Amino acid sequence: MSWFKKAERGLRDFYVAPYRRVFARAKRDEEDLFMMLVLSEALGVPNPASGATLELLPEMLDRMHDWHIRQGLDRSPMDGMQCC
Template identity: 55%
Template sequence: MAAVDRTQRREEASRRWAAVRDGLHEFYVGPYRQTMLRERRDEDDLFMIAVLGEALGVPDPAAYYSAELLPAVWQDFHAWHRRIGIPDSPLDHIACC
């Protein structure tokens, strides 16, 4: 009987500590969530421009190496060009719209 009571108290204490931990995480991380998402989006945009630079007409001395990354960006290409304000695909050989 005492072992069951101890187990229940441990579980209750564990749940309370988890709630405190989650609350503190939200308190400290919450205000910066939008900033971090915006920075990640900006980094993704820069990466997309670096990979697609040659196709967009920007001379790229590392085009041979960035061509290997093209399959990684194809699925996000449509959302990217719409987000930066280009209504139709800027590439002649890719018609995603």
Template identity: 70%
Template sequence: MRVRLRALSDGLSEFYAGPYRAAFQRAARDEDDLFMMLVMGEALGVPNPASYHTLELLPVMYDRFHDWHRRMGMERSPVEGLSCC
């Protein structure tokens, strides 16, 4: 009985969320891009009042930096000290 209810629940979730999956992924990607811009803002020359707190996040963001700057339409890395290409 529990397995059937789980299968029904999964099916209904797929039925309702399936058509909007691309929109959800696009919204999540846009949110990640904004977060990346906030964290990397100081390195890009944008004044950031919270730069002290975002310094801790830089090592995590470096792994995703290449994908981000390519998605933003930049051929090369905009940060002088960071060459990922």
């Protein structure tokens, strides 16, 4: 690796690292919101895009457990989907 590339990478680390945690948290909050959207119909909130979000449900299932724990729910709020 040339010294220029090395310097660039070091500088980038210097820029990015102090805020990694803040970004990860922001990303997680965004995904939680998205999870709400996907599950909204099942939670009783009418969702005009449910046709599209229903397809995503299988994708989201494995993130379900962490999500409901984060929302302060000990058990999954969905009757048909129990993860724990």
